[in-house]
Amino acid sequence: MGATTIGMMDAAYFVGRNEILSWVNSTLELSLCKVEEAASGAVYCQLMDVVHPGMVSMHKVSFDAKSEYEMIQNYKVLQDVFNKLKIGRHIEVSKLVKGRPLDNLEFLQWMKRYCDQINNNHVNPTYNAAERRETCKGGKEMNRRALGTSSSSNNSQVSAKSASTVGAKANGGGARRVTENTNPNVNGGGRGGGVVGGGLSAARHMKDGMEQVSGVNEDHVKQITELKLSVESLEKERDFYFTKLRDIEILCQAPELSYIPVVKAVQRILYAAEDDPSVIAEAKAMVEGESSLGILSPGSQYLDDNQDLLG
Structure with missing residues (x-):
């Protein structure tokens, strides 16, 4: 296609x-x-x-x-x-x-x-x-403007990377100072070993926690993106069917068609204020009532006129 x-x-x-x-x-x-x-x-x-x-x-x-x-x-x-x-x-x-x-x-x-x-x-x-x-x-x-926006975005990324690098160096320096000022043993015993072991353990826990938070944030971003796409699709579908109903409404309001029982029944459904099953029953009764009077019976003048108009 x-x-x-x-x-x-x-x-x-x-x-x-x-x-x-x-x-x-x-x-x-x-x-x-x-x-x-x-x-x-x-x-x-x-x-x-x-x-x-x-x-x-x-x-x-x-x-x-x-x-x-x-x-x-x-x-x-x-x-x-x-x-x-x-x-x-x-x-x-x-x-x-x-x-x-x-x-x-x-x-x-x-x-x-x-x-x-x-x-x-x-x-x-x-x-x-x-x-x-x-x-x-x-x-x-x-x-x-496009180049300026691109440069601004790149600068932001460079600044973030620099800040991350500085932080990493600072943390590395701190870790080295702790190591140099302590006297750890192989089994991690003693005062020095306890400090270093505790510091490394805390660092590992912090790293694990950051990874978990990062994973949760990525999941949230993915879910939000999927929800946005779903909302956009639903809005598009809603607008499509609304346009169709509006076209039907305009057609039903045409003077040459407004007196036709079926058209009146359609209007009754379109203008119903609530989703009430009785509305459908009333619409059917309107059509059946006119049909019982012969208005919609084969060979009737009304039916012939309607067919000419629709033709």
């Missing part, structure tokens, strides 16, 4: 925000923190440039787009690429430029599926994302 024809319940739409952001940042050498940062359309244009080099007019793309008018210009470039490649995916520009997370997440999920399909799940090794962005308006500033 092509990426342009995948359904809303396809696995592509259950990829979480974190995985999507990680994919975008690694592919385009960016440092996005939220999916709505792609709302300007520039990110979408460059993702298409990755899989179809030279097809996107990158000099027309603006990474500095702030107003909806500027963002729409980016989407015009994207739509032009879609037209050239005969991609049937509809771009809901009016929703994407609003910067709503769900709309942009959905489009990024589709983009990932499309790019994976074209590249066979491999990143183009010859593509220089930062260099291509240089030709865009605001591209140089975007590169500086």
Whole structure:
């Protein structure tokens, strides 16, 4: 199945925000923190440039787009690429430029599926994302921000490693001083042996305790990640079925259909305030009552009119 024809319940739409952001940042050498940062359309244009080099007019793309008018210009470039490649995916520009997370997440999920399909799940090794962005308006500033974020992250890691090294050296020095100032025997007896043996035993217990805490923290992080993915999937499924119910509601409100008994029964179920079994019974009674009057019987004028409308 092509990426342009995948359904809303396809696995592509259950990829979480974190995985999507990680994919975008690694592919385009960016440092996005939220999916709505792609709302300007520039990110979408460059993702298409990755899989179809030279097809996107990158000099027309603006990474500095702030107003909806500027963002729409980016989407015009994207739509032009879609037209050239005969991609049937509809771009809901009016929703994407609003910067709503769900709309942009959905489009990024589709983009990932499309790019994976074209590249066979491999990143183009010859593509220089930062260099291509240089030709865009605001591209140089975007590169500086991405580089600054990366440098800041690296500095934090270096600082943490340095602090860890200093601590380890301090602990090592303390251990050596204790050893030098004591007079342990082979069996660990005597005053000196007791101090050293006790110190080593305490160190071992502390090490074991730290390993246990580290293992618990990793388990918690894993559980939290799994819960977040589960919540995102449930939210996606909820929104999908809500949209379906809303479409049914709009159809039932059409003047030419609102008097049909079946439509009235459906509305009774839709507008029920509580999950009460009696609602279903009432809806059935509404349909059966009209049917007993011949309104829905074969050959009736009402049935013929309904069939014409539905036809």
